[in-house]
Ligand code: GDP
């Protein structure tokens with residue numbers, strides 16, 4: 001049963017979009033299973049550059065059915081816009097399928113996300129403000145509205161009448177915001193239904209069907225392991241299971257379908273939003289990486305916090321996801337550096353720390369212990385052959401493999417699909 005999961009190994013933006021586009025050649029379904037349009041996945045190939053927020057990153061391949069699974073929360077306006085943009089660029093998106101079990105991000109979720117962040121003051125999480133957290137809160141509270149609910153107008157209206165008074169009480173009484181109107185929400189839903197009707201389907205069946213026929217299916221992760229609701233740096237996390245555990249729940253498939261779990265790691269670290277990041281470089285080196293790599297959020301445009309590769313956090317990501325392969329991206333960004341550092345352990349008050357701490361207060365106190373690697377002057381940018389990689393860069397990759405305890409079977413040396421070194425075939 002050949003499903004392959006692609007999981008962010010760090011704090012998101014590892015290059016999942018690039019890798020998924022690269023890996024989709026022999027795949028018939030690419031399915032998102034978690035998160036929402038907080039994600040921004042960049043794909044660059046002969047058809048141009050795409051920044052996907054909801055559309056699965058394999059969508060550029062003609063044989064791929066892009067699937068948005070039940071575990072995803074979807075802002076219909078964002079999806080409609082994305083479909084329109086892709087159509088205007090000549091892409092056929094008619095095969096897209098959205099699960100009738102996927103939850104809708106309502107306008108009041110977006111309002112709540114922004115009001116809650118404001119209310120947190122200095123402790124703001126730095127969310128993307130897209131309503132993702134509040135939509136998952138409603139899902140868990142059993143007051144969410146799903147795509148399938150839009151197919152029955154009367155039931156939908158009743159549902160909105162049922163849930164909106166509580167939402168409005170929170171918005172107006174807790175946050176001093178403006179109430180939403182039942183009729184307005186209902187009208188919007190009917191409009192979304194009219195535009196998205198051809199895409200709404202029981203997609204779990206489509207995915208299971210593909211698997212039972214022996215077709216290759218890619219399970220597209222969003223965010224990253226350190227942003228996972230349970231396993232990440234809580235409370236500075238997103239509101240869904242972005243590690244591999246979310247893939248089965250978010251698509252209605254069993255774990256025995258998953259033949260490979262690929263973790264994507266950037267050759268250094270970045271983070272957007274608040275929360276501890278032990279290897280953060282608040283200096284000219286961090287700034288140099290940000291500028292050279294263009295480390296600004298794909299979704300919000302915020303500058304990403306940059307730092308050295310955190311081997312402790314990455315090793316934790318390998319374990320949490322039981323990775324079968326690692327994939328290293330953006331090696332080219334480190335070209336020309338004199339020395340490249342990797343965090344190989346944490347210390348608190350000079351004492352070594354065992355593993356990756358669960359408590360945020362402990363993680364905040366962790367100081368990185370670094371191992372230095374000699375830099376390389378010859379460029380890796382654009383290389384497609386492992387034999388051409390400069391000796392020092394090879395040593396860096398091999399050092400990372402040892403530190404994280406996982407082979408790095410694919411190395412990405414540029415944003416374009418073809419700028420990739422394959423050391424092992426991951427999808428036969
Ligand atoms: P995602 O959220 O994990 O899909 O990653 P993003 O798309 O948000 O950010 C990754 C950025 O790195 C994008 O601008 C990609 O085009 C770019 N990228 C991916 N792989 C490489 C690489 O190997 N080298 C360089 N220079 N850029 C890359």
Ligand code: IMO
Nearest residue numbers: 012013038039040126127128222223238272273
């Ligand atoms: P991709 O899929 C990087 C971060 C936000 C914030 C926290 C919670 O492109 O890797 P949320 O809006 O989810 O409630 O915000 O999570 N975050 C991401 N950071 N890449 C992402 O997605 C992210 N999605 C959410 O910045 O710190």
Ligand code: MG
Nearest residue numbers: 013040041298
């Ligand atoms: Mg991104």
